[in-house]
Amino acid sequence: MLWEILTTSLAICGGTLAFCYYQFSIVPRRNPLWKVCALPRPSLFHSNMKLILDPSFSCKAHEAIAEQYGRSVRVQGVGPWDQRLLTFDPVALHHVTKNSNIYEKPWTTQRFITSFIGCGLLSAAGSVHKRQRRVATPAFSIQNLRAFAPIVFERGFRLRDRWRDIITKNSGDKAVLDVCMWASRITFDVIGAAGFDYDFNSIKNDTNELFCAYREMFELSISQNQNVMRQLLSIYFPIVNVLFPDLAARTVKRCHKVIWRVAGTLVQEKKKKVLDALQGGKPCEDKDLLALMLKSNLSTEIPPDQRLSDEDILNNVNTVMFAGSDTSSLGLTWTLYLLAKNPEVQDQLREELSTVHCPESFGDLSVDEIDSLYGNVSELPFFDKVIKEALRLVPPVHSSIRVADQDDVIPTSQPYKIQKPGGGAVTVTSPIRVGKGTVVHIPIEAFNLDKSVWGPDAWEFKPDRWDNLPDVVKTQPGLYSNLMTFSAGPRSCIGMRFSIIEIKIVIYMLVINFSFHDTGADIIKSNVVFTRPYIKNKYQEGSQLPLRVVRLDKSPIH
């Protein structure tokens, strides 16, 4: 009996080991990607992920990789079986981002995002994504987005007044402010108002119930303090969170309750308004993204079987809140940081911005005046270069990944190295064959900072570079000005125009009213879902960016 138990146990253990060896060692080697030369690993138990994902040294790492291996290389992901293709070959990336039917987001990412914000545009795949994108796209058209300018200006005035109050109470003309926190509040307010006609009022105070629910949930999604094993377990077996909810699962559940009650009611009310207007024979005049999505969903251009459910609509409200708040706020934050670090650029920018007159209060502006104010501001040439340059140099989304849904051949334009059968490596330019399941790493930042494309000064903040770009820049993929900041292809950022309008108006309002100065704090970039600022050695204090902010109406010192 004992012998039987022993032999059975040994057989099970042996079988499991053999399965693991086959699955994790043989199967990956069968992937033709294995031929591509691999980055050496720091140790058997370490991946290459930190090297390529940490923005405090990833640009140096990518430069060294390009020099040694060429523009495509195999890297070790999480676990020995996870072999990824890292490529900063523009042709390869164009292929991967364009063919979103072959290259989807990994199912683990989809499930993780869905567990927080539901299955909206960010996490939906295949035909579900296509359907959602088709309904949402009209809401983000240029004409519709222009209607958001008054909302952003109004919040810009609110922030200006709030900062003036704080500074006056502080010393009269200057104060050290955490611009990261304030940028986050204004973008939340803007996306709340523009997204679904809701006032979080977070510039004034941070107590709104819905604001707190979203904030708490988003912070949890990026929290580094969570148990990684538990997180993985709940991604692979979501039932774990239902049967044995930990603190994180209970928090998400509590936040979901508030979101369903408050935001869900907003969706229902707006839907009723749109339907009532339709039945009354005149279209609903509301211009927020929710109203626009609901109108698009009910339009005759969308076949009834392609329409979104109320749940899909709410998931997309959550998605827009998630995808459109931290990203834009970090775009604003890093722009202010770069201006503080480059006072001569800041002065030149202010001189240009001051040519467009801004009245003292929002109430003094008619809708037409706001429209022309935005038109004038958005066309200022130096301003445009400053914004492009800031979004090039510090893209809030550091990188992304896709997984091949089938075997594929990726075209290339730049040399890379493959292993020779007898040992050693040879440089080739042939297309790269990848097996189904191959993860492709999209290094957004590496594209934007590539010295062989943007020149030897690619890592510096030089807005004037945009007057005289190297020809090769034109061959770079990217939705926005040949930058990968907003990605490319059918899964690129739907909110790109929205965020440019928002960033431009807020920066305009802030730079004409305040000047920004370095405090001497050693700011480092860290990739916590997005590229965030931290003070060196004060990581535990959370993301922050203190700048000395001076009131320009009170002080002649800029």
Ligand code: HEM
């Ligand atoms: C500076 C600001 C922003 C940056 C840098 C940014 C960047 C990006 C990037 C890189 C992606 C692709 C993600 C991936 O491939 O994994 C993306 C997708 C997306 N973004 Fe943005 N974004 C910004 C602002 C916004 C805003 C303001 C909104 C909404 C109002 C928004 C909504 C979305 C949505 C819904 C998607 C998913 C699109 C899809 O898969 O169809 N983003 N964004």
